[in-house]
Amino acid sequence: MRYVIFSDVHANIEALAAVLAHAARKRKDAWVFLGDAVGYGAAPNQVVERLRRLKGRLVAVRGNHDRVVLDPASGIEFFNDHAKLAARWTSIVLQPANRRWLNAVPAGPVWLEPNIVACHGAPQDEDTYIFAETDAIDAFAAVPQAWVVFFGHSHVPCVWELRQEGTQASLAFAWLKGGDRIELFLSRDSRYLINVGAVGQPRDRDWRPAYGLFDSEHGKLTIYRVVYDANAARKRILDAGLPQILGDRLVRGY
Template identity: 45%
Template sequence: MRALILSDIHANLEALNAVLEAAAGTYDVLWNLGDVVGYGASPNEVIEIIRPLAQLNVRGNHDRVCCGLASALGFNPIARAAANWTHDEMTEENRQWLAGVPKGPIHPEGVPGIVLAHGSPLNEDQYILTMRDAWAPLQQTGIEITFIGHTHLQGGFCQREEQWHELRPRYETRNDAESWILPLPERTRHLINPGSVGQPRDHDWRAAFAIYDSEASEIVFHRVPYDLTTAQGRILMAELPEKLALRLREGR
């Protein structure tokens, strides 16, 4: 079984299209880890692509706010402005679909040892940024592989007995499509972040995703370039905060 893992698309249509084109024919199921909308200027278009394609969806914090399930008051002013714009821009049908996306963690049926979450599997709003953050989820859940998003940082953490490691893919460029393979040894627990499709924050502007291959016991991390200029132009034309367009080029 090969699963395409996407997270934090954030209404970036150009990045999503580039990812789906790059991944075409290489996966059996698509799992979406949340934050389909927010920040970007194409919420309806992105939802209408993801809805029929994803076998499993987990809600993100921006999804929760943008569809009206939670207040935007906890967001910074830029995120709040984007969330309010997104709420008004979405169709009623798409708002209702987003409101029905379940909270993580989710256990894919028929796939033992796998969990899907947006933030920590212990708290959907918690960011797992450091080994200290990863310690409790790795110790308490007992799950072999937990796929998470939320941080927009591709990589993760693993633990085997007394050994702990932080995982960061290593790439050669910042311009071309590249991949990096992570073998999955037995008796090892992993927290894996596929990275953000639509707004990476690891100083690499390229769209990020991952493919989990259960038969090969590996995860392949990917980065692909996309039509950045058009994505930025959509944000500016929508009169969203200019910083949301500028940060796409910076990858942060």
């Protein structure tokens, strides 16, 4: 199976449109969206409508911003002030049909294949960030039968590899950045946690949206970076009266 994997659009329609146009040329069996369609950005309705209209099979999981926009009592107190303001604004402007669609998106994890998982934060908790070794170990333990776990939430493309050699296990980490694309070939003798990066708000000091194409039969993952009009997305945020920092970080990439 070949999957286009993308995450963390955050109401950035300019970035999403660029990614979808780029990915449309790729052979695929399904789109896989790892959550956070909304929050931060100023085009929540346009983004949800594009997701609703995607041609082909779409597998989606809910993100923490999606959940909080639909129900502020489900965790808005843990957001910073800028995220709170954007979530409340989004909750007001989100149209009923788009709200219904977003509400129907399931919480992760979702199994793409018997050994491949899609989730937002971590398999055991959509709010959990996988930053440290202990986070990765907990995530691997939550889905012991998984070969590959695709996750989002941190907005940074990276990979954790757990290799078992006899009774010894080793854990390795790498950032996935540099150039227009990166290719990885995954070993069947290892297990992986992979973040393909963010579409709508990259945080790895590269302002270009990222997404992945994964061929599960051959174990090949390609991560692409796509150019888009970040200044237009920034202007949309400012015109909506949302915090300037939410627009500025789009052109900085962090």
